[in-house]
Amino acid sequence: MAIYHLSVKLITRTTGRSATAAAAYRAGEKIHDHRTGQTFDYTRKKEVSYRRIFTPPNAPQWMKEREQLWNAVEQSETRKDSQTAKEIIVALPIELSPSQHIILLERFVHTQLISKGMIADVVIHNKKGNPHAHILLTTREINITNDGFGKKNRDWNSKDQLEEWREQWAKHCNRRLSIASSKSRIDHRSLQEQGLDQIPTVHVGAICHAMDKRGITTSKRKELNTLIKEKNMSNEKNKQFIASLNLESEADLIQQEIVQAKKSKHLFLNPTDFNNSKKYREAIFARTYIPILLEIFADYCTGVDEIETEIGTCFRINLNGGGKVFDYGSQIKVASGTEEEVKVAIKLAVEKGWQGIHLTGSDEFKSKVFVEAVLSGAFSPEKITGYKPSKADLEIIRDCKPALKIANDSSVIKSYVVEKSDGSGTSSAEQAHLPRLKI
Template identity: 85%
Template sequence: MAIYHLSVKIISRSSGRSSTSAAAYRAGVKIHENRTGQTFDYTRKKEVSYRRIFTPPNAPQWMKDREQLWNAIEQSETRKDSQTAKEIIVALPHELSPSQHIILLERFVHTQLTSKGIIADVVIHNKPNNVHAHILLTTREINITNDGFGKKMRDLNSKLQLQEWREQWARHCNRRLSIASSKSRIDHRSLQDQGLDQIPTVHVGANCHAMDKRGITSKRKELNTLIKEKNMSNEKNKQFIASLKLEGETSPIQQEIVQAKKSKHLFLNPTDTKNNKKYRDAIFARTYIPILLEIFASDCKGVDEIETEIGTCFQINLNGGGKIYDYGSQIKIASGTDEEIKVAIKLAVEKGWQGLHLTGSDEFKSQVFLEAVLSGAFRPEQITGYKPSKSDLEVIRDCKPALKIANDTNIIKSYVVEKSDGSGTDGAEAKVQIPRLKF
């Protein structure tokens, strides 16, 4: 189950730290600090799976270089107790794939940081059972006049700013979890504020994990075990009390199912508790449609949940009259217009897909292949089900001469984008192909 964690730390000289050493350690790189003449080399660090510097539109190009950026930050600070950087540490939901982690971080950084003039050095540490990200922030405004940094951004230290980051991180995570068809959700509020009668666990930390590797059980881990047993006991007591209700009374979940039926989200027998999974799927649909409407606000005029021959799907109604059918692990396109293809590829990217498997006519496949490659959404070797023609390769070479076309395809994952009318392929055959794909 996804856990919530967002903490903020300050990189300060008063504690003997520098932004250059912090950046080198987080990113697993080598940085020479001009101010002190020290060199920080952490290139042997193996857990770094992603690193990137995000800058606002008005930032000069040199600020995307990690060594130049943090040396400039150190040069702009003159006090012995200067706060040279701020760090946000977040836990990444294990229900999401690595590519979905990146999309999650990019959306959060863009909306909460770079759009407000903050530069963010983002690094993902892929530790077993502890995938997390470090976001190192600059604390000074960008000064275009002197091609450097200006005054301090004091608002970054406020409690309101921390509360906003915590709330927005939960919102971004839950949106990604919903898009990924995961039922897990996180909440930035305390257990008390959520109205939950549970005892909060304590933070374990790296030292306790190191003790575990040496066969030593820390007191913090022992305490967490006792807390979890107590919470589980309380939950079992609640379930037992709920089971003692008088005959004829309905449980809260049954009442919710009745309400869902009235809302036309799902038609179920309200006393059939075996259909609870279908009910949860209906709740998921309620949250998924608003998310689709938000993502494609400029492209579509509405989203409907419909039943088709191969199951339930979300029909995205485009402004130009086209339609996209979202089946979760499969996307269908109504007529193959340019508008439909562009939105379908955008949806695949939002889902965090690492590849496409195409079905349909060769003309349709060619359209999707060229749009996916030329838009930068996917590389040629990530697309299966279609062998590009000579004319396709010529178009790619003309538009993207730097792009290298591999002779052999090595696909990490495959998904389906196909025309709903089944043109160019037999509908029954398409259904057989789907289980063979690696979801």
């Protein structure tokens, strides 16, 4: 299940560390430090799956070059005990796909870091069972006059700022988990603040894990963690046992009626009840999902409704121009196939972290979706199946993106289905093995 982790560390010269070395190691690149003359080469590092530098609008272009950026950071510091950079390390929810991890990180970085004037060097280490991200931050404000760095911003080091980051990371993660239809949630608060009767585990550290892999027994911390987990599990089993006792005969009859009434209205559902598990999941999903859709599509829609259709429950996004987009989870459907509906449908698929789409409907409709999806940069042509682009489609794409190469035959991949609301084209029978997005 998803775990919460956000820690902040300082890169300081007093500990013998440099921003250039830290950036090279985390990004798996080779960087030469102009100040010390050292070269840090970590190009053999294989776990790096994503790397990108984010800068505020007023930053010069050269700051997007990793070696130039961190050498400039080092040269802007003159003291022997300088704090050259700050690092945020976050755990990425394993319930999300790699593309959803990227969306999650970019949203957090833009809203919490770049908006405050920081430069963020973001790297994802896709370790099996432990995907996480390193966010290396500058500590000085950008000075436009000298095309470099100015004074340090002390507010970035405040306790209030740290608490804001911790809370916002949990909110961003839970928002993405909700969009992905996952029931997992994380909480930035301590176990005591959450009111949980559990003992917190202790931090083991990467060095201990590495030594354990080599068969070396390291510290007593792992033994302590094992005992803590056993104690917590025992407490949980006791709670489950007490809850399983049949005490209905001693309960007040009126209270029982209230509970049953709540169940029938989907206001209260037992997640351990097999018959109601699906309803419980849908109820949780609905309560958190509509506000998220309203936030994402604030510039495009007038509201979001939960409705019942002939093919099940969905969330209807009512667009400003009168169009409608229907979100069925693994399927998306549009009312008439207008440009506005297609644009929003593709944006919704991107927010969900979809890797591909399968098109059904008329050729005119498929053409419109294919061109819009490719030009948006969200999907490469080979990730769009169910349609062979015409010469006119290719000419439009090549005019807008001359460097883009499109193969003659699209490869068959696991994808999602887009279907027009009039039901034209192939949908259920021949594509039953695929999750579907209906437009």
